[in-house]
Amino acid sequence: MIMDSCSNLDILMSCKAEPDVEAAGARRGTETSPMPTGRMATIRVAISRVRPQLFTPHGVLIGLYNHRKGLSQWTDVKEKAVVDLFHGEVDEVMRELENVEGEARRCYAHLPDPILCSEQSSFSHMLLHDGCYLLSLFVKYETNAPQYPETAAGGVSDGAVVRDTVFLLENQIPLLVLDKIHQLVTGDTDSCVLESISVAVQGLLQAQLYISKKPQPAPQQSSHLLHLVHHYFQPTNPPPERAGNTARRTGRWRRATEYRCHGNVRFKPEDLVEGKESTILDVSYQVGTLWIPRLQVNSNTWTILRNLMALEEQMTRRPVTAYCVFLSQVAGTVEDVKLLVRAGIVQQFLSSEKQVAQDLANLLTGVVLDVDNLDQNYLKPIWHDLDMRCNKWVNRFMGTCREQHCRNGLYTIAFVITAILFACGLLQAVFAVLSYKYKK
Incomplete structure (x- = not known):
């Protein structure tokens, strides 16, 4: 035969x-x-x-x-x-x-x-x-x-x-x-x-x-x-750990909306390019932009991820578990899921964004991961980079302004017009004071 x-x-x-x-x-x-x-x-x-x-x-x-x-x-x-x-x-x-x-x-x-x-x-x-x-x-x-x-x-x-x-x-x-x-x-x-x-x-x-x-x-x-x-499923290019982060504790991921508001972080979808080796685990961070591969969410998604996490409990390296911890905590609420859907990162085929958020929030039931161990948590360097960004006041100010005043095109136009009018009014007040003091 x-x-x-x-x-x-x-x-x-x-x-x-x-x-x-x-x-x-x-x-x-x-x-x-x-x-x-x-x-x-x-x-x-x-x-x-x-x-x-x-x-x-x-x-x-x-x-x-x-x-x-x-x-x-x-x-x-x-x-x-x-x-x-x-x-x-x-x-x-x-x-x-x-x-x-x-x-x-x-x-x-x-x-x-x-x-x-x-x-x-x-x-x-x-x-x-x-x-x-x-x-x-x-x-x-x-x-x-x-x-x-x-x-x-x-x-x-x-x-x-x-x-x-x-x-x-x-x-x-x-x-x-x-x-x-x-x-x-x-x-x-x-x-x-x-x-x-x-x-x-x-x-x-x-x-x-x-x-x-x-x-x-x-x-x-x-x-x-x-x-x-x-x-x-292995990540093809995991981020390297920075020397200054080895002594710092790794905490819980913030929500996607918090990263956008407090860190002025932009979320962009990463496409799987034909001819280039990549997987959905290839999350990367570059100068204020978090690149996340597109994920189709259906009932089969949870089956695959949970069985792979159960398999990884027998292994030293646990990249799928680290990815699920990241995804579950970043997109664990309806607002976060909607943000990722608008960004084109999550393509959901369930009944609603609420169902996606519930499933993501429950994804880690019974799962334990040492987030400070780089062998288990390959996304640890990205967590520290984002945490440092969110702790800078400039990023918090810019993120808050964008979140409150630049949510969409109309909000942005209204904010720019308001800022121009405020600047004109301020200049007028300054010149009024100067003209009163220096009458010539």
């Missing part, structure tokens, strides 16, 4: 996601040394359980935590994926998967069911069916049937399939399993499926405007699909 290089991007990129609720996570995980390019790496982060309901799949049930519930409408779909790849001859495949079962179990932070953990055939059966189904979404082989989301049982939409298989931390299986199945399909023990999956994931994130349209190489190692997504 020979692998075709194309992937099912046309299916993965036509997504409109289902709603979700709130976030929390368990801290756990380790990092290992890099693996040689071309081979699947050892696991860096675990697949952990995250509650409450936010992280529960809506349709597609994948992995150990949902294995008992998996005997449902998706059984036939997954069985069909196995038949299409192996034509029903799975005995040898099952033996190969049983050889990696111990390593696959160690990829999960929690083993919830002692009975399931003792049933080797049941666990390997789950790995085979879920792995073949995921490969049917991301890699097109010569033996593949039509793509499964189009014929999915229960009428689950493409967007729900993408949400459940890519963005949910609990709903994952290790990529080493996909790599093993891929090698059995192609007959090439040196091949690695990560490259093909990386192309599909990049296309998905580009279509949803989370990263720019510039191809990036696949990472040398990745644990599962959400971990792969996190790799492409």
Whole structure:
């Protein structure tokens, strides 16, 4: 069997996601040394359980935590994926998967069911069916049937399939399993499926405007699909820390309206330029202007950000969490959201700006971040620059004048006319005094 290089991007990129609720996570995980390019790496982060309901799949049930519930409408779909790849001859495949079962179990932070953990055939059966189904979404082989989301049982939409298989931390299986199945399909023990999956994931994130349209190489190692997504979310040019700020404490971000009023800060949208590597995390500050990449806000936005934050609780660097802290505190009220919407930074597709503000304010429920640690908070230098700007009286005066007297064009014209009339009246009074004193 020979692998075709194309992937099912046309299916993965036509997504409109289902709603979700709130976030929390368990801290756990380790990092290992890099693996040689071309081979699947050892696991860096675990697949952990995250509650409450936010992280529960809506349709597609994948992995150990949902294995008992998996005997449902998706059984036939997954069985069909196995038949299409192996034509029903799975005995040898099952033996190969049983050889990696111990390593696959160690990829999960929690083993919830002692009975399931003792049933080797049941666990390997789950790995085979879920792995073949995921490969049917991301890699097109010569033996593949039509793509499964189009014929999915229960009428689950493409967007729900993408949400459940890519963005949910609990709903994952290790990529080493996909790599093993891929090698059995192609007959090439040196091949690695990560490259093909990386192309599909990049296309998905580009279509949803989370990263720019510039191809990036696949990472040398990745644990599962959400971990792969996190790799492409990294800020490309984080601001450097200034020497004078290392001893100063970092505080809470001010609201966007406060930065505008007290610091005379301008908010400008940063576009993801095609051909230049950039992500929505590339926030920058330049001479009174805060540049923030455009963000499309829908229900899927919170799913992605919260699952990535839960994943980062196992890591040293936490850029997505730092970005969410910034966004939640800067735009946590309706007035702030309206300011960012007018600036073109937030493109909201929810019911109202009030709903966006509520969701942003609740984004950090259960999240803890060391804001003074530059490894965790890459936006720390920008906070200090903005704080220093807001503490200067000139900026406070200019910001207050612009906020109160120059809100729009009419206000600006009226303010200029008033200032001219005041200046003329002042000159007239000065000349009147001078003419009285110096009568000549």
